[in-house]
Amino acid sequence: MDSDDRPSLAVWKFASCDGCQLTLLDCEDELLPLTGRLRIAHFLEMSTAEDAREPATLAGTGPYDLSLVEGSVTTAEDVRRVHHIRRISRRLVTIGACATAGGVQGLRNFADVEEFRAAVYASPEYIATLATSTPISAHVPVDFELRGCPIDRGQLLEVITAFLAGRKPNIPGHSVCFECKRRGTTCITVARGVPCLGPVTHAGCGALCPAYGRGCYGCFGPVAHPNLESMVRQLRHDGMAGRDIVRVFRTFNAASPEYGPVPGLAAQESTEPPAEEERR
Amino acid sequence: MIGTDGLAALVDVLRARGYTVVGPTVRDGAIVLAELESAAQLPYGWGVDLDAGQYRLRSRTDGAAFANAAGPQSWKTFLHPARVRQWTAERAGGELVIEADDTTPPRFAFLGVRSCDLRAIAVQDRVLTAGPHRDPVYGGRRSGAFLVAVECTEPGGTCFCVSMGTGPAAGPGYDLVLTELVDDEGHRFWIRGGSAEGAEILAELSGEPASEAVCRAATGAVAAAAERMGRTMPDTDLRRLMARTLEAPRWDDVASRCLTCGNCTMVCPTCFCTTTEDVTDLTGDHAERWRVWDVCFDLDFSYLPGGPVRASPRSRYRQWLTHKLGTWYDQFGSSGCVGCGRCVVWCPVAIDITEEAAALYDWTRRAEEEPR
Numbered sequence: 001m002d003s004d005d006r007p008s009l010a011v012w013k014f015a016s017c018d019g020c021q022l023t024l025l026d027c028e029d030e031l032l033p034l035t036g037r038l039r040i041a042h043f044l045e046m047s048t049a050e051d052a053r054e055p056a057t058l059a060g061t062g063p064y065d066l067s068l069v070e071g072s073v074t075t076a077e078d079v080r081r082v083h084h085i086r087r088i089s090r091r092l093v094t095i096g097a098c099a100t101a102g103g104v105q106g107l108r109n110f111a112d113v114e115e116f117r118a119a120v121y122a123s124p125e126y127i128a129t130l131a132t133s134t135p136i137s138a139h140v141p142v143d144f145e146l147r148g149c150p151i152d153r154g155q156l157l158e159v160i161t162a163f164l165a166g167r168k169p170n171i172p173g174h175s176v177c178f179e180c181k182r183r184g185t186t187c188i189t190v191a192r193g194v195p196c197l198g199p200v201t202h203a204g205c206g207a208l209c210p211a212y213g214r215g216c217y218g219c220f221g222p223v224a225h226p227n228l229e230s231m232v233r234q235l236r237h238d239g240m241a242g243r244d245i246v247r248v249f250r251t252f253n254a255a256s257p258e259y260g261p262v263p264g265l266a267a268q269e270s271t272e273p274p275a276e277e278e279r280r
Numbered sequence: 281m282i283g284t285d286g287l288a289a290l291v292d293v294l295r296a297r298g299y300t301v302v303g304p305t306v307r308d309g310a311i312v313l314a315e316l317e318s319a320a321q322l323p324y325g326w327g328v329d330l331d332a333g334q335y336r337l338r339s340r341t342d343g344a345a346f347a348n349a350a351g352p353q354s355w356k357t358f359l360h361p362a363r364v365r366q367w368t369a370e371r372a373g374g375e376l377v378i379e380a381d382d383t384t385p386p387r388f389a390f391l392g393v394r395s396c397d398l399r400a401i402a403v404q405d406r407v408l409t410a411g412p413h414r415d416p417v418y419g420g421r422r423s424g425a426f427l428v429a430v431e432c433t434e435p436g437g438t439c440f441c442v443s444m445g446t447g448p449a450a451g452p453g454y455d456l457v458l459t460e461l462v463d464d465e466g467h468r469f470w471i472r473g474g475s476a477e478g479a480e481i482l483a484e485l486s487g488e489p490a491s492e493a494v495c496r497a498a499t500g501a502v503a504a505a506a507e508r509m510g511r512t513m514p515d516t517d518l519r520r521l522m523a524r525t526l527e528a529p530r531w532d533d534v535a536s537r538c539l540t541c542g543n544c545t546m547v548c549p550t551c552f553c554t555t556t557e558d559v560t561d562l563t564g565d566h567a568e569r570w571r572v573w574d575v576c577f578d579l580d581f582s583y584l585p586g587g588p589v590r591a592s593p594r595s596r597y598r599q600w601l602t603h604k605l606g607t608w609y610d611q612f613g614s615s616g617c618v619g620c621g622r623c624v625v626w627c628p629v630a631i632d633i634t635e636e637a638a639a640l641y642d643w644t645r646r647a648e649e650e651p652r
Contacts, residue, residue, distance in 0.1 A: 174578045181546035182362040186310040191335045199541035
């Protein structure tokens with residue numbers, strides 16, 4: 001069990017809700033086999049006491065063979081810490097929409113963060129924050145990005161398994177429509193007129209929402225080169241109001257560069273995205 | 281000739297012979313293909329309204345079971361499944377043992393195979409089993425399958441089998457064929473055998489010989505259906521049309537609408553492409569190879585060192601259409617399109633293969649008229 005040749009695993013948190021880290025703990029049946037193959041060296045969410053070798057600090061000492069990073073970069077301290085984590089990690093994999101695309105908190109990129117600070121906090125002077133929420137890849141090189149809000153348990157295990165085997169993870173980049181068709185779900189847009197982001201959304205969830213009659217709302221983020229103009233036309237055709245269309249793109253993966261200014265919408269329904277250098 | 285009781289008996293006889301009977305049934309707002317335990321699960325009294333990007337169930341007063349057109353799936357779902365395990369490998373004591381997955385497939389009886397789909401199965405037969413490398417998965421499932429065809433008497437708004445020469449009368453390849461009649465004389469099916477086993481099963485059903493009037497009414501209903509196709513392909517050599525329109529501006533136009541989501545290919549009853557996925561478990565001692573459907577709209581499909589061969593949506597849509605209607609002839613000796621209309625219905629943004637072909641045809645005619 002405690003053989004020293006096991007590669008070490010570290011799990012890190014930035015601005016996030018912890019749901020993606022919890023997905024690792026949700027791997028109940030696989031957790032014991034997993035610890036047989038990996039030494040979980042740094043995982044604050046899972047720890048009850050400090051390990052003598054690994055003090056429970058936010059930064060960790062490392063080095064680690066595999067780092068799973070949750071959350072987006074929203075403070076100056078985050079920026080310093082993400083560089084530190086990159087330096088002490090052999091492989092760095094982001095887990096979830098926050099770490100991969102800035103998350104829900106990326107909505108600040110389209111508004112004035114000073115206004116938020118003044119409106120939300122009783123003593124805004126205690127809040128130190130950046131004007132933007134950015135993905136990990138905007139700061140350091142990332143070896144692999146796992147999508148989803150939250151991530152899919154099976155996909156997380158696949159990434160870890162692939163890391164252990166030294167192969168490429170089998171994480172297809174096609175649309176959610178592939179998953180509906182493969183599992184035999186009748187298209188809810190065509191058969192019932194339900195607005196659905198499936199055609200432009202990255203697969204990985206197993207087409208969960210459409211299987212229960214609900215339109216995809218894009219929590220896995222965009223496919224590569226999505227045809228958003230055509231998608232927006234179709235969402236309108238299926239009865240989605242312009243305001244709702246902006247909202248559905250501006251939720252979990254709002255800061256994805258692919259979404260940019262959602263095309264096909266009137267200017268007043270959209271807001272200007274931040275300049276490229278601000279976003280990166 | 282049999283009645284609805286005879287149809288019920290047919291399902292029972294097929295099941296008693298060990299067949300897994302698959303046929304149309306209403307589920308999730310559509311007429312899907314699924315295993316049937318009895319004929320009572322058939323979509324009696326359901327019709328469909330079809331248009332580009334739109335499918336709606338509609339109740340029928342006549343109680344007909346087969347007066348509806350192609351649904352969201354085709355028979356390839358069963359003959360050429362979306363996911364198949366091909367082999368497993370175990371590492372034990374430093375040795376790797378690979379074992380082929382040769383699970384005996386179920387013997388299917390397909391109830392309600394329309395003429396277009398009968399032709400689609402023939403196309404896949406040629407693609408997947410006629411060449412030097414017979415696909416054992418398809419071949420195994422296909423060779424045991426019993427086909428009960430149904431002639432079309434009510435084409436959908438997106439059907440164009442007449443243009444493709446594939447219907448609505450059933451062509452060869454079936455074991456039994458039905459033509460449904462619902463009128464003052466009752467609800468009846470004119471049933472004929474097409475193979476030795478079909479004749480054998482027919483003999484087990486208690487029916488009465490079809491009168492000349494029934495045959496005439498059935499033939500008439502199918503002939504009338506041919507006059508009511510919802511769509512037509514341009515009346516030209518489509519193979520030649522594809523070859524001479526490769527640089528037509530229409531490809532940019534369709535690319536501006538196409539979401540490259542892959543739905544058209546996955547519902548197409550002849551599209552057959554797959555990719556392989558290798559999976560390992562956490563220990564690394566167990567590996568599996570799976571074959572899964574893949575499509576030419578997927579960027580990974582043509583990914584080679586240096587990137588995808590067909591990076592633009594324009595090139596991917598063009599690849600699909602020109603293969604389907606054109607180069608399929610060069611490869612397999614026929615068109616890859618059977619006129620079922622599924623790609624038209626199930627495209628979320630209502631791209632219509634007949635409309636695209638017509639636009640390309642118009643472009644060639646305009647080009648001919650204009651002086652060079």
